[in-house]
Amino acid sequence: MALASKEGQRIPNVSFPVREGDAWKTITTDEIFSGKTVVVFSLPGAFTPTCSSTHLPRYNELASKFKERGVDEIVCVSVNDTFVMNEWKKQQEAENITVIPDGNTEFTKGMGMLVHKNDLGFGDRSWRYSMLVKDGVVEKMFIEPEKDGDPFEVSDADTMIHYIDKDFKDQPSVSIFTKPGCQYCAKAKELLQEHGLAYEEIVLGTDASTVSVRAITGKATAPQVFIGGEYIGGSEDLAAYFAKQVA
Structure with a gap:
């Protein structure tokens, strides 16, 4: 060629x-x-x-x-x-x-x-x-x-x-299952933003169903957060995850 x-x-x-x-x-x-x-x-x-x-x-x-x-x-x-x-x-x-x-x-x-x-x-x-x-x-x-x-x-x-940029360091991939009108979902997204993490949002009822999130996490509630392939959990779990990172 x-x-x-x-x-x-x-x-x-x-x-x-x-x-x-x-x-x-x-x-x-x-x-x-x-x-x-x-x-x-x-x-x-x-x-x-x-x-x-x-x-x-x-x-x-x-x-x-x-x-x-x-x-x-x-x-x-x-x-x-x-x-x-x-x-x-x-x-x-x-x-x-x-x-x-x-x-x-x-x-x-x-x-x-x-x-x-x-x-x-x-x-x-x-x-x-x-x-x-x-x-x-x-x-x-x-x-x-x-x-x-x-x-x-x-x-x-x-x-x-x-x-x-030879010094570029990538962030871990982040996905969050949310549902419309969910205050805990909003809180979780705010936490991710505060820590400078871009995320993929998967909206239940639009992008996936509760069956999907239950099959993946064992839970049917939102939010459900994954960071770098690790299952974190809901908004309180996410707050605990970030607190552990700082400690």
């Missing part, structure tokens, strides 16, 4: 037809990159396993951390049409990511990252890579190794954020 880094070079000058609501519009690379610091990650296809389970979600999760470190926008590029990209973003709840449909392969080809995946019935697609772009110039690229399959070793969000 002979995939070469474009570090020090300008990104291709390309226009992308996109669908916003019921209208078509055109977005140019100048609009996306000019005068901004942008992290780009490109992948073989929306709705595909690694792209959906890890690549996109982790960039979305770390978006605020990238912003704190001077990144203006995080862009995901894939050789898909705008309808597919929009629906994928919606399904993934990736509100922190700008999805760019490179359906005509012009950007991917210009980056030298176009590959043929005919064996999978995909046709022409992008090789998986990420890059840091400043005012339209590529500062750094992480290109996946050229080997069989779909390697995912260096284009991930953690590699990129550690390049930007």
Whole structure:
């Protein structure tokens, strides 16, 4: 494949037809990159396993951390049409990511990252890579190794954020089951915020049922909090957890 880094070079000058609501519009690379610091990650296809389970979600999760470190926008590029990209973003709840449909392969080809995946019935697609772009110039690229399959070793969000800030320390992943109008849930969320922990909120009746939380925790009440894979419990348990951390 002979995939070469474009570090020090300008990104291709390309226009992308996109669908916003019921209208078509055109977005140019100048609009996306000019005068901004942008992290780009490109992948073989929306709705595909690694792209959906890890690549996109982790960039979305770390978006605020990238912003704190001077990144203006995080862009995901894939050789898909705008309808597919929009629906994928919606399904993934990736509100922190700008999805760019490179359906005509012009950007991917210009980056030298176009590959043929005919064996999978995909046709022409992008090789998986990420890059840091400043005012339209590529500062750094992480290109996946050229080997069989779909390697995912260096284009991930953690590699990129550690390049930007070598001292970056990630917080543990936090999830909280809540229900509307629950004062104890509000208290638990306030505690998490006070300790600087971002969290994923799972609302009972909307995102999950009481059956779900009971199956996972053995309890049907809310809130129920998990930190770094550890089950903490309700709001009082959370307060005790933080008190223990300080002690």
